[in-house]
Amino acid sequence: MKSSGMRQMKLGAFFLIPGHHIAAWRHPEAEASSVMDLGLYRRLAQTAERGRFDMIFLADSYSVSNRFPAAIEQIVSARPEPLTLLSALAAVTEHIGLAATASTTYNEPFHVARKFASLDHLSGGRAAWNVVTSKYDEEALNFGGQSHLQHELRYERAGEFVKVVTGLWDSWEDDAFLYDKENARYADRAKAHPPNHQGAWFSVKGPLNVSRPVQGHPVIVQAGSSEPGRELAARTAEVIFTAWPALPEAQRFYAEVKGRLAKYGRSPDSLLIMPGVFPVIGRTREEAQEKRALLESLVPQEAGVTLLSALLGVDLTGCDVDGPLPELPRAEEMNGGRSRTQLVRELAGEGMTIRRLYQRIAGGRGHLEVTGTPAEIADELESWFTGGAADGFNIMPPYFPGGLDDFVELVVPELQRRGLFRTEYEGKTLRDRLGLSRPVHPAVRRSNTENKAAGR
Amino acid sequence: MKSSGMRQMKLGAFFLIPGHHIAAWRHPEAEASSVMDLGLYRRLAQTAERGRFDMIFLADSYSVSNRFPAAIEQIVSARPEPLTLLSALAAVTEHIGLAATASTTYNEPFHVARKFASLDHLSGGRAAWNVVTSKYDEEALNFGGQSHLQHELRYERAGEFVKVVTGLWDSWEDDAFLYDKENARYADRAKAHPPNHQGAWFSVKGPLNVSRPVQGHPVIVQAGSSEPGRELAARTAEVIFTAWPALPEAQRFYAEVKGRLAKYGRSPDSLLIMPGVFPVIGRTREEAQEKRALLESLVPQEAGVTLLSALLGVDLTGCDVDGPLPELPRAEEMNGGRSRTQLVRELAGEGMTIRRLYQRIAGGRGHLEVTGTPAEIADELESWFTGGAADGFNIMPPYFPGGLDDFVELVVPELQRRGLFRTEYEGKTLRDRLGLSRPVHPAVRRSNTENKAAGR
Numbered sequence: 001m002k003s004s005g006m007r008q009m010k011l012g013a014f015f016l017i018p019g020h021h022i023a024a025w026r027h028p029e030a031e032a033s034s035v036m037d038l039g040l041y042r043r044l045a046q047t048a049e050r051g052r053f054d055m056i057f058l059a060d061s062y063s064v065s066n067r068f069p070a071a072i073e074q075i076v077s078a079r080p081e082p083l084t085l086l087s088a089l090a091a092v093t094e095h096i097g098l099a100a101t102a103s104t105t106y107n108e109p110f111h112v113a114r115k116f117a118s119l120d121h122l123s124g125g126r127a128a129w130n131v132v133t134s135k136y137d138e139e140a141l142n143f144g145g146q147s148h149l150q151h152e153l154r155y156e157r158a159g160e161f162v163k164v165v166t167g168l169w170d171s172w173e174d175d176a177f178l179y180d181k182e183n184a185r186y187a188d189r190a191k192a193h194p195p196n197h198q199g200a201w202f203s204v205k206g207p208l209n210v211s212r213p214v215q216g217h218p219v220i221v222q223a224g225s226s227e228p229g230r231e232l233a234a235r236t237a238e239v240i241f242t243a244w245p246a247l248p249e250a251q252r253f254y255a256e257v258k259g260r261l262a263k264y265g266r267s268p269d270s271l272l273i274m275p276g277v278f279p280v281i282g283r284t285r286e287e288a289q290e291k292r293a294l295l296e297s298l299v300p301q302e303a304g305v306t307l308l309s310a311l312l313g314v315d316l317t318g319c320d321v322d323g324p325l326p327e328l329p330r331a332e333e334m335n336g337g338r339s340r341t342q343l344v345r346e347l348a349g350e351g352m353t354i355r356r357l358y359q360r361i362a363g364g365r366g367h368l369e370v371t372g373t374p375a376e377i378a379d380e381l382e383s384w385f386t387g388g389a390a391d392g393f394n395i396m397p398p399y400f401p402g403g404l405d406d407f408v409e410l411v412v413p414e415l416q417r418r419g420l421f422r423t424e425y426e427g428k429t430l431r432d433r434l435g436l437s438r439p440v441h442p443a444v445r446r447s448n449t450e451n452k453a454a455g456r
Numbered sequence: 457m458k459s460s461g462m463r464q465m466k467l468g469a470f471f472l473i474p475g476h477h478i479a480a481w482r483h484p485e486a487e488a489s490s491v492m493d494l495g496l497y498r499r500l501a502q503t504a505e506r507g508r509f510d511m512i513f514l515a516d517s518y519s520v521s522n523r524f525p526a527a528i529e530q531i532v533s534a535r536p537e538p539l540t541l542l543s544a545l546a547a548v549t550e551h552i553g554l555a556a557t558a559s560t561t562y563n564e565p566f567h568v569a570r571k572f573a574s575l576d577h578l579s580g581g582r583a584a585w586n587v588v589t590s591k592y593d594e595e596a597l598n599f600g601g602q603s604h605l606q607h608e609l610r611y612e613r614a615g616e617f618v619k620v621v622t623g624l625w626d627s628w629e630d631d632a633f634l635y636d637k638e639n640a641r642y643a644d645r646a647k648a649h650p651p652n653h654q655g656a657w658f659s660v661k662g663p664l665n666v667s668r669p670v671q672g673h674p675v676i677v678q679a680g681s682s683e684p685g686r687e688l689a690a691r692t693a694e695v696i697f698t699a700w701p702a703l704p705e706a707q708r709f710y711a712e713v714k715g716r717l718a719k720y721g722r723s724p725d726s727l728l729i730m731p732g733v734f735p736v737i738g739r740t741r742e743e744a745q746e747k748r749a750l751l752e753s754l755v756p757q758e759a760g761v762t763l764l765s766a767l768l769g770v771d772l773t774g775c776d777v778d779g780p781l782p783e784l785p786r787a788e789e790m791n792g793g794r795s796r797t798q799l800v801r802e803l804a805g806e807g808m809t810i811r812r813l814y815q816r817i818a819g820g821r822g823h824l825e826v827t828g829t830p831a832e833i834a835d836e837l838e839s840w841f842t843g844g845a846a847d848g849f850n851i852m853p854p855y856f857p858g859g860l861d862d863f864v865e866l867v868v869p870e871l872q873r874r875g876l877f878r879t880e881y882e883g884k885t886l887r888d889r890l891g892l893s894r895p896v897h898p899a900v901r902r903s904n905t906e907n908k909a910a911g912r
Contacts, residue, residue, distance in 0.1 A: 025635070025637070025642055026637045026640060027637075028637070032635045032637065032642070033633070033635040036574075036577035036578070036666070036667055037577070037578075038546065038547060038577075038578040038579075038580075041578075042547070061665070062566060062665070063665060064648075064650075064662075064663050064664075064665045070645075072642075072643050072645040072648055073640075073641050073642060073643055073644070073645050074640060074641075074642060075642065076642055077642075077643070077665055078628070078633070078643075078664075078665050078666050078667045079665065079666070080574040080577060080578060080666065081570045081571050081573075081574040081666065083539075083540065083543075083571075084539065084540075084543045084571050084574040084575055084578060085543075085574065085578065087539075087540045087541075087543035087544045088543045088544060088546050088547040088578050089547070090494065090544050090547075091494060091498065091544040091545070091547040091548045092547045092548070106564070106566075106567075107567075108562070108599055110518060110598045110599060111518075111537075111562075111563075114518075114537045115537050115539075115540050117537075118492075118536040118537040118540040118541065119540055121492035121493070121494075121536060122492070122493075122494040122497075122536060122540065122541065122544050123494075124494075138661075141659075141660075141661040142566045142660050142661055142662065143564055143566060143660070144658060144659045144660070171520075172534070177489070177534070179481070179488045179489040181481070181482045181483075181484070181488065184482060184529075184530060184754075184756040185529050185530075186481055186488070186528075186529060186530060186531065186532055186533075187528050187529055187533070187534075188529070189526075189528040189529050192520075192528055194520075202600060203597075203600045204597075204598050204599070204600070205594075205597040205598055206520075206598065207520050208520075208534075209517070209518070209519060209520045209533055209534050209535065210492070210534050210535070210536065210537065211492055211534040298640075300640040
């Protein structure tokens with residue numbers, strides 16, 4: 001189901017509370033102490049829904065950061081578990097999609113399939129699963145391991161995990177449940193299809209004890225941009241959430257990933273690419289720049305240096321923060337994300353000190369950053385959207401609630417005036433809104449194919 | 457925090473939708489086809505809250521029953537996952553407690569600790585965890601196993617699991633989070649206490665990435681009544697949900713379990729015993745009996761025979777359903793629940809046929825059953841409550857919504873008139889309502905003890 005008329009962008013609201021900026025919690029207007037309160041999330045979700053956002057997006061990890069000694073003091077490490085939170089928000093919203101992250105490395109497919117299927121039912125077809133493989137050794141230590149599973153094995157496991165989960169979602173055909181009181185037939189057992197999966201990583205018999213989700217399958221989101229990450233996405237994802245600081249790389253990524261779809265028999269429309277955007281919005285350019293300067297001034301030094309070290313894959317503690325970056329190893333030898341490293345190199349080339357560098361990247365952390373008026377922000381989004389770099393964006397407000405309010409009150413109307421964004425929700429499910437088709441049950445597909453072959 | 461005046465009973469609402477009776481879904485008034493709809497659960501939760509229930513209770517298992525060939529056709533096997541559902545209900549209720557089942561055999565303590573802590577925060581202190589060890593081989597098959605973990609090992613694992621979870625809940629002292637924007641101190645790292653657990657079953661470093669729950673610890677519920685089950689309950693549980701068909705056994709169980717508390721330094725009040733009750737309510741006794749007869753007439757034969765077989769631990773398929781029960785092995789040699797088996801034996805002694813027997817037990821399935829007027833039902837609950845058999849009850853409506861409506865509209869007012877049940881919610885959290893104290897953080901307890909010893 002696609003919206004009629006011109007192509008419109010999709011918008012996700014990245015709910016990293018109290019804000020995407022690493023020092024967001026210090027912002028005078030950030031509701032830092034409400035990070036566990038449903039009341040705050042309810043208001044934010046309803047704001048995002050008023051702004052006609054496609055979905056709320058919740059990132060996740062399974063540990064408290066100890067990547068620097070003062071991490072516990074300087075950054076926000078305790079938040080509600082995403083599925084628990086989104087389920088509560090399902091009850092107080094009507095239209096907006098609900099995308100939660102769950103790792104394939106530290107979960108069981110049966111539980112993941114069941115929780116997302118349940119959320120999809122309870123929300124009337126608004127669930128999405130962001131498939132991640134986790135990245136920190138600290139997470140392994142909370143699940144009996146010593147260190148994190150190796151990258152390739154993680155993706156191997158992830159591929160099988162997604163297969164098991166979708167198989168479990170297809171445990172029942174859509175019309176398997178009859179509720180036939182008269183004839184004592186609650187379900188038609190011919191329409192139960194336990195996956196009976198036996199693989200290298202999992203053995204799961206099924207069927208799932210939840211009926212087929214409203215959307216057939218909750219929408220599958222993916223964020224990895226490594227080679228195995230892209231391949232998994234091309235095979236299974238319907239939305240990619242990605243990070244690019246500038247248009248040319250984003251265009252290359254967009255073309256490259258869309259180009260992989262054909263070999264899996266998929267059309268370019270079946271996978272939406274949504275880069276993250278860190279917007280600092282002012283009614284005037286000066287106001288926006290002041291807002292940005294305030295945020296930058298709030299970054300604690302230790303947190304800033306560590307963030308920069310992590311992005312570069314180089315330990316900068318001990319360096320003079322008011323001096324330049326030391327000489328870096330060549331890009332190929334580095335361990336950090338390639339595109340983010342490139343961004344920092346360019347900035348360092350402009351002569352920025354370490355302090356200026358970490359202030360500069362503490363908000364977007366490698367994502368597109370835009371500081372300006374609503375029109376300037378809309379311009380930038382429009383150029384990515386029409387320029388072959390994005391099907392939509394994941395909006396990362398610097399702080400909550402103000403940063404989200406600004407986007408909904410100032411930027412959304414501008415996008416709507418340009419015809420780039422919906423004014424009313426179309427359809428009923430998240431798939432309807434994203435223009436993604438509902439997966440036909442494999443048994444029905446087989447039977448359709450056989451009928452066709454037999455000329456029926 | 458205890459309610460003033462006379463001791464009052466606690467009530468749980470056992471939300472097995474569309475009803476506790478095995479044929480509930482066939483009842484003309486049961487909303488069988490709404491079993492995945494949040495709208496139904498929202499109405500039911502609000503009804504229970506209007507009735508001043510202490511909590512909603514959700515049982516769980518991780519498989520679809522295949523214990524007889526027609527199980528998929530004749531019984532309800534697909535329902536929402538409990539934590540997902542309760543979290544949604546947290547957003548549309550204000551007072552009622554939210555108790556979900558999670559198994560220690562097929563989960564990771566980190567996830568369980570995190571989800572219940574999140575639910576406790578989002579609900580403002582209303583979460584409870586029903587600790588089970590699971591019981592079906594079918595569940596093992598959905599988690600890579602071949603058969604179910606042996607009973608003793610299950611309880612060994614459960615004991616360690618509960619210890620890890622409570623340790624994770626104590627990852628932070630109550631006042632560890634400072635939100636001190638001025639001095640850039642989000643948290644006080646001296647008040648973080650990662651459990652660093654290394655045990656036979658689990659190794660979990662922590663800390664949890666959720667702040668200490670509103671209740672300190674969500675309330676711990678337990679249901680096992682085997683020897684290791686009773687011991688685990690005496691050590692860790694705060695509510696026991698149990699099944700006894702008649703007063704004398706319930707009294708024996710009550711005295712026996714309460715008697716175990718002293719050796720763990722616990723007072724009898726610190727553990728509430730709440731037997732399940734299956735009430736069939738009529739405005740007159742005749743109306744109640746007609747309701748019961750209707751329910752009995754709806755039990756499909758195969759489901760009935762299998763249920764009876766399971767309760768007895770003896771395969772009855774192939775027997776003439778209109779004949780008597782075959783001779784049973786001696787109680788000591790049987791595998792089924794001892795008290796339930798005893799109930800069936802007594803009924804069989806009265807000359808009931810197999811059909812009459814399964815009809816007779818298809819509702820309560822070993823729990824106390826009461827069929828009668830509101831006054832008769834209140835009489836029975838009162839006699840258990842004042843007779844040393846119960847601190848409260850888990851009410852198992854035969855079908856929904858009618859069975860719950862009847863209880864709230866007819867029985868609750870009768871209990872309130874007798875002063876046996878609250879008319880308004882007291883306190884703020886589930887612990888307040890249950891009269892359970894809030895666990896003091898171990899670090900605070902230690903420091904209090906040291907101050908006392910030092911005469912400070």
